[in-house]
Amino acid sequence: MEEFDKPLSAASFGGDFEWGVSTAAFQIEGAHDADGKGLSIWDVFTSQKSRVKDGHHAQQACDFYNCYTDDIKLIKELNIPNFRFSISWSRIMPTGHHPVNQSAIDHYNRVLDAMEAQGITPWITLYHWDLPHELELKGGWTNRECISWFGDYVEVIAKHFGHRVKNWMVMNEPSVFTGGGYFLGIHAPGKRGLTNFLRAVHHVTLATAAGGKILRDLISDGHIGTTFSCTYIEPATQKLKDIAAAKRVDTLLNRAFIEPILGLGYPETELPVIKKMAKYILPGDVEAAAFDFDFIGIQCYTREVVKHSFFTPYVGAALVKAEKRGVPTTEMHWEVHPPSIYHMLKRFDAYKGVKKILVTENGSAFPDEVVNGQVKDPKREAYLKSHLRQVLKAKNEGVNVQGYFVWTLTDNFEWAEGYHPRFGLIHVDFDTQVRTIKNSGKWYADFLKDIKKEDEDTLCYSGHGQRAPEQGA
Numbered sequence: 001m002e003e004f005d006k007p008l009s010a011a012s013f014g015g016d017f018e019w020g021v022s023t024a025a026f027q028i029e030g031a032h033d034a035d036g037k038g039l040s041i042w043d044v045f046t047s048q049k050s051r052v053k054d055g056h057h058a059q060q061a062c063d064f065y066n067c068y069t070d071d072i073k074l075i076k077e078l079n080i081p082n083f084r085f086s087i088s089w090s091r092i093m094p095t096g097h098h099p100v101n102q103s104a105i106d107h108y109n110r111v112l113d114a115m116e117a118q119g120i121t122p123w124i125t126l127y128h129w130d131l132p133h134e135l136e137l138k139g140g141w142t143n144r145e146c147i148s149w150f151g152d153y154v155e156v157i158a159k160h161f162g163h164r165v166k167n168w169m170v171m172n173e174p175s176v177f178t179g180g181g182y183f184l185g186i187h188a189p190g191k192r193g194l195t196n197f198l199r200a201v202h203h204v205t206l207a208t209a210a211g212g213k214i215l216r217d218l219i220s221d222g223h224i225g226t227t228f229s230c231t232y233i234e235p236a237t238q239k240l241k242d243i244a245a246a247k248r249v250d251t252l253l254n255r256a257f258i259e260p261i262l263g264l265g266y267p268e269t270e271l272p273v274i275k276k277m278a279k280y281i282l283p284g285d286v287e288a289a290a291f292d293f294d295f296i297g298i299q300c301y302t303r304e305v306v307k308h309s310f311f312t313p314y315v316g317a318a319l320v321k322a323e324k325r326g327v328p329t330t331e332m333h334w335e336v337h338p339p340s341i342y343h344m345l346k347r348f349d350a351y352k353g354v355k356k357i358l359v360t361e362n363g364s365a366f367p368d369e370v371v372n373g374q375v376k377d378p379k380r381e382a383y384l385k386s387h388l389r390q391v392l393k394a395k396n397e398g399v400n401v402q403g404y405f406v407w408t409l410t411d412n413f414e415w416a417e418g419y420h421p422r423f424g425l426i427h428v429d430f431d432t433q434v435r436t437i438k439n440s441g442k443w444y445a446d447f448l449k450d451i452k453k454e455d456e457d458t459l460c461y462s463g464h465g466q467r468a469p470e471q472g473a
Contacts, residue, residue: 008385010451012392018403019448020082020121021075021425022361024128024172026058027412029088031065035103038094039133041140041181042415045188056418062410062428068111071435074426075409076118078441079448083120084360084405085111086128086172089153096132096149098156105160112164123167123405125227126154126211129177129188129415136189141182141200141207144280150207154214162219169297169360170211173229174204174257186416194314198277202285205260209291226261227297227360230254230348231304232340236320241308245317249306252315254347262353263290273314295402297360298348300341302334331365331421336383342390349399358403362387365414365421368438375427375438384440406444410435 006012010019026042046057064071075083089096091104115122127150131140135149154170180187183197208226215224231253235246251271259267265286268274305325309318322335329335341362348354364383368375388404395401411424419430425441428434437445 008388008392008447010447013395013404015451016402017451018082018358018405019080019451020084020123020403020405021078021080021409022084022405022407023064023086023409023412024125025086025088025091026061026128026130027408027414028062028064028085028410030058030060030063032059034065035091035107036094036101037088037104038090038096040088040090040130041133041136041188042130043090044133044136045190048190051190052416053418053420056413056420058413060430061413062430063433064410065107067433069114071410072111072114072118072120074435074437075120078425078437078445079451080444081119081121081448081451082123082167082403082405083115083409084123084125084169086125086130087157088130089127090130090132092156093132093153094134096135097152100156100160108161109164112161121167122165123169124157124161124165125169125172126157127170128172129181131189140189140191141178141203142191142196144199144203146203147207147210151210151214154211155218158215158218162215162222166219166221167223168215168219168225170215170224170226171204171208172227173299174201174208175253176229178204180416194273194276198274199280201256202277202280205257205289206285208257208261209289212291212293223294225293225295225297225358225360227299228254228258228348229299230344231300231302232337232343234303234305236305236307239308242306245308245315246306248315249304249317249319254344258296258348258351258354260286260289261291261293262351263287264353271315292353293355295356295358296348296354297358298344299361299407300344300359301332301362301364302330303337303340304335330379330383331367332417334364336364336386338383338386338390340390341387342394345391345394345399345401346397349394349401355400357399357401358405359391359401360403360405361407362404363407363423365423368411368422368427370427370429370436373436375436377438377440380438380440381443384444 046052178200182191182200185192215222233246233250235242248271251267255267266274305320306317312318322329327335364380366379368377408423410426411422411428414421427436
């Protein structure tokens with residue numbers, strides 16, 4: 001294929017292709033109780049014994065709340081023109097409801113000021129998993145009232161920042177935070193069971209559409225999207241039972257959230273357990289769940305191989321672990337399978353209602369160490385290059401993919417895995433908060449150097465190697 005023969009170049013993707021890096025508030029901000037912030041479900045979850053590996057918590061994390069000025073300069077140094085970050089609901093509205101915390105509004109305005117000073121375009125995610133704890137005490141996403149709670153929050157954000165920010169993402173990976181938090185109990189708030197899960201799925205779907213509509217009403221020039229986790233699913237064998245099991249898993253992971261947003265309803269035919277959701281669907285919900293987003297963000301990291309399992313409830317399927325298949329893996333034990341992102345781009349592009357796709361997360365975790373002031377991470381660099389080639393392949397075949405955001409800027413708090421997996425382009429010493437640009441980050445900076453929005457002489461910061469972050473304004 002032509003795209004695999006040529007040297008990899010950002011220019012090959014076209015001048016309008018959006019290049020960026022993604023983060024999430026709870027994973028980087030720290031400052032867990034600063035300036036009137038309320039508790040989130042993840043604050044509570046991480047305080048509970050045995051919830052997070054080795055008892056890690058995110059009370060300080062990367063201290064981005066105080067170090068944002070320096071970190072945003074690092075984004076500029078890496079030639080990254082777009083920065084995706086989330087806003088903490090429990091900072092803005094500490095109880096999840098009014099009143100609004102003005103200190104939080106002022107803080108995020110200072111973050112936007114710092115980005116503007118560096119010529120970096122903001123992309124805001126409204127919800128990246130950190131529901132205010134006070135709302136969880138009322139049932140959280142299992143309570144239908146969460147749709148209006150979320151709507152109030154979106155309205156506040158739109159009114160305070162809509163004049164400054166054009167690019168918006170409503171939800172981050174609803175299948176992950178509903179599955180992990182309300183079915184398996186391995187993520188906050190730690191609930192289990194099918195009833196909790198199905199309620200949360202439906203309410204999150206309705207809230208996603210409601211959030212999009214509020215943004216559309218309040219931000220006239222808004223570029224509005226939402227993001228979905230997706231995983232390429234293949235059957236372990238060509239036996240009919242394995243093929244059917246793979247289809248059920250594919251339906252659950254890749255179709256259950258996008259299709260109602262597109263007005264297609266829930267895919268209950270292929271996954272009969274979804275029919276149990278009917279008791280929570282009220283008249284008009286199918287129409288209310290649909291919204292015409294400007295773009296869809298997909299977040300694809302790996303492939304899963306599936307076999308039939310009589311003993312697995314609801315889906316009748318089990319994953320064949322990557323380690324047992326003898327394939328290359330990341331520190332998350334995820335298979336390194338670059339064609340996965342190509343296949344998922346083709347799949348999402350095939351939906352008539354998907355106007356445009358951005359890859360809003362893609363990246364890898366590997367063990368990284370600072371040695372003589374450097375972090376050599378050839379596996380991450382190879383991962384990024386191989387996946388970008390697959391994105392280019394899809395684009396050259398007509399898929400309307402118009403952006404790629406690396407996960408993530410700095411090593412951070414990786415949810416139930418704590419600080420062990422390092423996904424960042426920048427290494428963080430969590431004891432000292434010293435940053436070190438990894439070789440993969442230097443490669444990305446070189447890759448992007450020809451598409452920078454401003455000339456080299458506008459750079460305000462050009463240090464290299466290690467540095468202790470300065471405090472934000």
